[in-house]
Amino acid sequence: MKYLVTDHKWKAEVQKIEWERIHLHIYLTLEKEGRTVSDTQKMRFYLVDKMLGMAMAELCILKYENGQYHLTTNITNPGNCACIPSGIYGLFISDGENTVAVAEYAYRIFGKLADYSRNFPYNGGQKVYTVNFGVKEGEDNLPFEMTILAAAKTNTDFPALVHLHDRIHPVNNIRATWLSSKNFLRRSYQFYYKKYKKKRAYTVLFLTEQNDQIASNLKAVMERMQQRGMEKEYTILTSARFGARGNHGFKSWLVLVKKLASSGIVFVDDHAPVLDWLKLSDDTKVVQLWHAGAGFKSSGYSRWGHPGCPAPQSAHRQYSYGISGSQNIAHFFSEVWGINEEQVLPTGMPRMDEYLNQERRVEVEQKLREKYLLCKEKKVILFAPTYRGRSKLTAYYPYELIDFEKLYELCGDEYVVFFKMHPWVPEAVPIPKQYQDKFVDVNKFPDINDLFYITDLLITDYSSNIFEYSLMKKPMLFFAFDKLQYAYSRGFHRAYEESAPGKVVYTFDELLTAIREQDFEFEKVEAYVDFSFDHIDCNASDRVIDWFVLGQIPVEMQADIDTVRNHYREMQKIVFENPELGEEQRDRSTV
Numbered sequence: 001m002k003y004l005v006t007d008h009k010w011k012a013e014v015q016k017i018e019w020e021r022i023h024l025h026i027y028l029t030l031e032k033e034g035r036t037v038s039d040t041q042k043m044r045f046y047l048v049d050k051m052l053g054m055a056m057a058e059l060c061i062l063k064y065e066n067g068q069y070h071l072t073t074n075i076t077n078p079g080n081c082a083c084i085p086s087g088i089y090g091l092f093i094s095d096g097e098n099t100v101a102v103a104e105y106a107y108r109i110f111g112k113l114a115d116y117s118r119n120f121p122y123n124g125g126q127k128v129y130t131v132n133f134g135v136k137e138g139e140d141n142l143p144f145e146m147t148i149l150a151a152a153k154t155n156t157d158f159p160a161l162v163h164l165h166d167r168i169h170p171v172n173n174i175r176a177t178w179l180s181s182k183n184f185l186r187r188s189y190q191f192y193y194k195k196y197k198k199k200r201a202y203t204v205l206f207l208t209e210q211n212d213q214i215a216s217n218l219k220a221v222m223e224r225m226q227q228r229g230m231e232k233e234y235t236i237l238t239s240a241r242f243g244a245r246g247n248h249g250f251k252s253w254l255v256l257v258k259k260l261a262s263s264g265i266v267f268v269d270d271h272a273p274v275l276d277w278l279k280l281s282d283d284t285k286v287v288q289l290w291h292a293g294a295g296f297k298s299s300g301y302s303r304w305g306h307p308g309c310p311a312p313q314s315a316h317r318q319y320s321y322g323i324s325g326s327q328n329i330a331h332f333f334s335e336v337w338g339i340n341e342e343q344v345l346p347t348g349m350p351r352m353d354e355y356l357n358q359e360r361r362v363e364v365e366q367k368l369r370e371k372y373l374l375c376k377e378k379k380v381i382l383f384a385p386t387y388r389g390r391s392k393l394t395a396y397y398p399y400e401l402i403d404f405e406k407l408y409e410l411c412g413d414e415y416v417v418f419f420k421m422h423p424w425v426p427e428a429v430p431i432p433k434q435y436q437d438k439f440v441d442v443n444k445f446p447d448i449n450d451l452f453y454i455t456d457l458l459i460t461d462y463s464s465n466i467f468e469y470s471l472m473k474k475p476m477l478f479f480a481f482d483k484l485q486y487a488y489s490r491g492f493h494r495a496y497e498e499s500a501p502g503k504v505v506y507t508f509d510e511l512l513t514a515i516r517e518q519d520f521e522f523e524k525v526e527a528y529v530d531f532s533f534d535h536i537d538c539n540a541s542d543r544v545i546d547w548f549v550l551g552q553i554p555v556e557m558q559a560d561i562d563t564v565r566n567h568y569r570e571m572q573k574i575v576f577e578n579p580e581l582g583e584e585q586r587d588r589s590t591v
Contacts (some may be wrong), residue, residue, distance in 0.1 A: 001094060001097070001098060001099050001574050001575065001576050001577060002097070002098045002099065002577060003098070003099050003576070003577035003578060004098045004099060004100050005099060005100065005101055005102050009032055009033050009100070010030070010031065010032050010037075010093070010100040010101035011030070011031045011032075011101065011104075012028055012029070012030050012031075012091070012093050012101040012102070012103040012104065013028065013029050013103065013104055013105070013106045014026055014027070014028050014091070014103050014104070014105050014106060014109065014144050015027045015028065015029055015068060015106050015108075015109065016109060017109070017116040017133065019116075019118060021298070021302055021303075021304070021335075022074055022075055022076045022120075022301060022302070022304050022335070023072055023073070023074055023075075024072060024073055024074075024075055024131070025062075025070065025071070025072045026059065026070075026071045026072070026091070027068045027069070027070055027071070028045070028068060028069045028071060028091075028103060029067055029068055029069075029106075030043065030069060030093065030101070032100075036067055038064050038067075040061050040064050040069070042095055042096050043061075043069075043093065043094070043095060043096075044058060044093070044094040044095075044096060045058065045059040045061070045069070045071050045091065045092075045093055045094075046058050046059070046091070046092045046093075046094065046571070046574075046576070047059065047073065047078075047084065047089045047090075047091060047092075047146065048089060048090050048091075048092045048576050048578070049085075049087040049088070049089060050087075050088050050089065050090050050145075050578065051087060051088060052087070053575055053576045053577070053578050054572060054574075054575075054576070055092070055571050055572065055574055055576065056078065056084050056085060056087065056089070056572075057073045057078035057079070057084050058073075058078070058079070058567075058571055059071035059072060059073045059091075060072050060073065074335070075129075075131060075148075076301045076304055076312075076338050077301070077334075077338045077339065077340065078568075079340065079564060079565075079567065079568035079571075080568045081317055081338060081339050081340060082312070082313070082317065082338075083129065083150070083312040084148055085148070085150075086148050086149050086150050087147075087148055088145060088146075088147050089145070089146040089147070089148065090102050090103070090143065090144060090145060090146075090578075091103035091144045091146075092576055099576055099577065099578075102143060102144070103143070103144040104141055104142050104143050104144055105135070105142040105143075105144055107142065110135075110142055113133040113134055113135075114133075116133045117130070117131060117132040117133055118130070118131045118305075119131075119305070120304050120305035120309075121305055122304070122305070122309050122310065122311050122312075123311055124307075126152065126153045127150070127151065127152045127153065127311070128150075128151050128152075129148070129149075129150050129151075129304075129305075129312060130147075130148065130149045130150075130151065131146065131147075131148055132146070132147045132148075132149075133145070133146055133147075134147065150312060181250065181253070182277055182278075185253055185254070185257050185278065186278060186279075188254060188257050188258070188261075189257050189260065189261045189278060189280075190261075191261075192257065192258045192261030192262055193261040193262075193281055195261075195262075196261060196262035199235070199262065200262060200263060200264035200283075200284075201264045202233060202234050202235060202264070203234065203235040203237065203262055203263045203264055203265070204225070204234050204235070204236050204237065204263060204264075204265045204266075204267070204549060205237045205238070205239065205259050205260065205263035205265070205266045205267070206218045206221070206222050206236070206237070206238045206239070206267050207238075207239045207240075207259075207260075207266055207267065207268050207269075207272055208239070208240050208241075208268065208269050208270065208272075209241065209242070209243030209268075209270070209271070209272040209273055209274060210242065210243070210269070210270040210271070211240055211242070211269075212240055212241060212242060213240050214238050214240050215269075216269055216289075216291050216351045217269055217289035217290075217291060217323075217349060217350045217351050218267055218268075218269045218289060219351070220350035220351045220353055220354065220540075220541045221267060221289065221350045221541050221544050221545060222236060222238070223541075224350070224353075224541035224542065224545060225545060225549070228545070230545070230549075234549070237259050237262075237263060239255075239256050239259055241256075243272065243273045243274055256274060257278070260274075260278070260280060260284075261281075263284070264283065264284060264285065265284075265285045265287070265548065265549060266280070266284060266285070266286045266287070267287050267289055267548075268286065268287070268288055268289065268315075268319075269288075269289050269290065269291055270290065270291060271300075271315055271316075272315050273315065274315075275314075275315030275318050276310075276311070276314050276315045279318070280318055284318075284320075285320045285321070285548065286318050286319050286320050286321075287319070287320060287321045287322070287323070287544070287548050288316075288319045288321070288322040288323070288333075288337060289322075289323055289350065289544070290322065290323070290333065291351075291464075292464040292467070293325055293349055293464050293466075293467025293468060293532070298336075299336050300316055300335075300336035300337055300338065301316070301335060301336060301337070301338040302332075302335050302336050307390065308390065308391070310338075314338075316336070316337040316338050316339070317337075317338055317339070319337055319339055319343070320343070321343050321344070321345060321548060322334070322337055322339065322343060322344040322345075323344065323345060323346070323347045323348075323349070323544065324344050324345070324346050324347075325346065325348055325349060325467065325532045325533050325534065325535075326346045326531065326532055326533055326534040327346045327534060328531050328532065329531070329532055330342075330344035330345075330346065331344075340561070340564050340565075342557070342560040342561045342563075342564050343561055345547060345553065345557055346534040346535070347535075347540050347543040347544050347547060348533070348534070348535045348537075348539075348540030348543065349467070349468075349540055350540045350541040350544055351449075352449075352468060352471075352538075352540060353538040353539065353540050353541050354538075355449045355468060355471075356471070356536065356537065356538050357538055361453055364450050364453055365453040365454055368450065368451070368453065368454050369454060372418075372440060372454075374416050374437065374438065374440065375416050375454060378413075378414065378415060378416045379414055379415050379416075379456040379457070380415070380416055380417075380418060380454050380455050380456050380457075381411075381415050381416070381417045381418070381455075381456065381457045381458075381459060381515070382417075382418045382420060382451055382452070382455040382457070382458050382459065383402075383417055383418065383419045383420070383459045384419075384420040384421070384448060384458060384459070384460050384463065384465055385397060385421070385422070385459070385460055385461045385462075385463060385479065386422050386460070386461055386462050386463040387421070387422040387424045387425050388482075389424075392424045395422065395424035395425050395426070396425060396427065397421055397422070397425050397427075399427075399429065399430055401481060401508055402508065403508050403512075404431065404432055404435055404439070405435075406508070406509075406512055407439075407512065408435045408438060408439070410512050410515060410516060411438045415438070415515075416438045416439070416440070417438060417439050417440070418440050418442045418451060418455070419431070419439065419440065419441050419442065419443070420442050420443060420445065420448055420451060421443055422463070425443075428441055428443065429441040429443065448465060449468050452468060452469045452472050453472070455469070455472070455474065456474060456475075457474065457475050457476070457477065457515070457520070458474070458475075458476045458477070459476075459477045459478075459479055459511065460476065460477075460478060460479070461478055461479055461480050462480070462486060462496075466500075466501060466528075467532065470501055470525055470528050470529050470532070471529065471533070471536065473525060473526070473529070474525075475502060475520035475522045475525065476500075476501055476502035476520065476525065477502055477503055477505060477511060477514055477515070477520060478500045478502055478503065478504040478505065479505055479508070479511050480496065480504050480505070480506055481506055481507065481508075483496060483504075483506065499528075500524070501524040501525045501527070501528035501529075502520055502521055502522070502524055502525065503519055503520055503521040
């Protein structure tokens with residue numbers, strides 16, 4: 001791409017820089033010969049590695065308003081499902097044919113550059129991905145310069161004398177290579193891949209590393225394949241174990257690797273730690289059938305830089321596809337997994353096929369009312385919040401916030417309350433004995449979705465259980481007593497109050513008042529359903545099978561996937577002429 005910046009006809013100034021989690025936002029003004037340029041169709045904005053003369057990201061134009069371009073990119077995935085690599089970047093502006101300007105900072109923001117810089121630690125704080133804004137020394141103007149560095153913990157001691165024997169460690173090298181269990185398993189994967197290569201296309205693996213049994217979406221799809229008689233043509237394999245915290249023997253690992261190597265299609269339902277270090281073959285189709293419909297909690301790359309976040313390369317990067325309830329919410333999932341939005345297809349949740357079956361609903365509802373006689377001719381309030389704490393090992397809920405006495409008085413002759421805590425919360429609900437005629441601990445009940453059939457009011461907080469419950473078209477309340485702390489420690493991937501399909505309260509007294517006054521903001525439920533569901537039927541499992549197993553993805557969706565992938569590849573073929581390249585390379589060689 002020809003470099004016309006030295007003609008000095010164009011001027012581009014960065015007026016503001018903002019961050020939204022992993023999304024970098026840049027506000028820029030653009031002029032040609034003193035006149036504002038507002039051509040959002042023609043203009044292109046690239047982050048160009050000044051050492052290589054290659055674009056690593058094209059900034060998307062969100063909008064043009066008040067004389068400014070609002071540009072953005074996701075630093076963990078600018079379109080190629082990988083982080084923007086380490087390098088020194090300039091912001092190059094193109095008219096589609098030539099580089100017409102290189103952005104500079106506006107003088108009024110120059111003193112704030114340190115505030116715009118960000119560090120994203122990962123790997124337990126041992127490594128960090130940094131994004132720093134600055135300028136090159138010796139310049140007369142203020143050219144935009146963004147430095148990205150993926151760095152690791154290093155020794156800060158004063159250099160000491162190094163002996164040859166300090167550098168030669170043959171025993172350690174052998175242990176780290178040939179005797180490494182992970183390396184052995186990687187070689188085993190390659191061996192089994194070659195052995196079963198001809199059969200892989202017709203072998204499907206259902207994999208969970210978060211449970212000791214196949215359940216939820218995995219179970220629904222697997223059973224539907226069996227109902228359709230697909231076992232005659234396909235070999236169906238399963239692997240269910242607690243991979244993150246289980247103490248597995250070498251045989252267990254070898255069996256898992258063999259199944260992965262022999263499977264052309266792998267369905268997962270959550271984070272699978274084995275895929276963090278075992279790279280599957282490029283012809284393996286990995287489909288994420290994540291259990292969460294659409295909650296608020298950030299996870300994966302949405303909370304990059306927070307404790308427990310993934311590394312730049314992780315299991316998520318191996319997903320070929322993911323699923324969601326609608327195209328409207330696909331970007332929530334793609335951000336979490338670090339893949340492109342177009343790869344998240346709106347099949348709906350397979351586990352909801354059974355949930356939406358009307359005959360089953362009548363049968364289950366009758367059994368529940370026979371089981372829980374106290375709810376006869378009463379309205380049922382289901383108290384079902386998510387857990388607090390960093391992990392399954394530390395999960396809890398602050399029961400002291402529940403005023404059982406006031407809640408009991410409120411129930412009167414109208415309500416009973418079921419308490420269903422998150423499965424990770426081990427402590428039983430401390431219901432006082434004198435209130436047990438209206439309060440019930442249903443933690444041992446296996447499927448919360450079934451309880452939704454007889455629930456008249458759901459009380460939750462940040463849980464994704466609102467996804468299924470919303471289809472009952474019944475009211476919800478959101479008890480967000482710790483919203484600020486939760487937003488800081490866990491994070492939200494969308495505005496909480498605006499997205500919650502019901503009234504948000506912050507104290508238990510406010511919760512009681514909302515129930516007493518029937519103040520649920522129920523109108524939000526219908527809007528939430530319209531936004532979150534493209535299909536409300538019992539065919540999600542069939543769509544997953546047809547689209548991913550049989551390869552019948554709708555033509556327009558596959559075209560969108562290919563367009564994004566090809567656009568990034570074509571962008572990287574562009575050669576950006578830059579007079580500074582030679583100088584930059586000389587500077588680099590002297591470091």
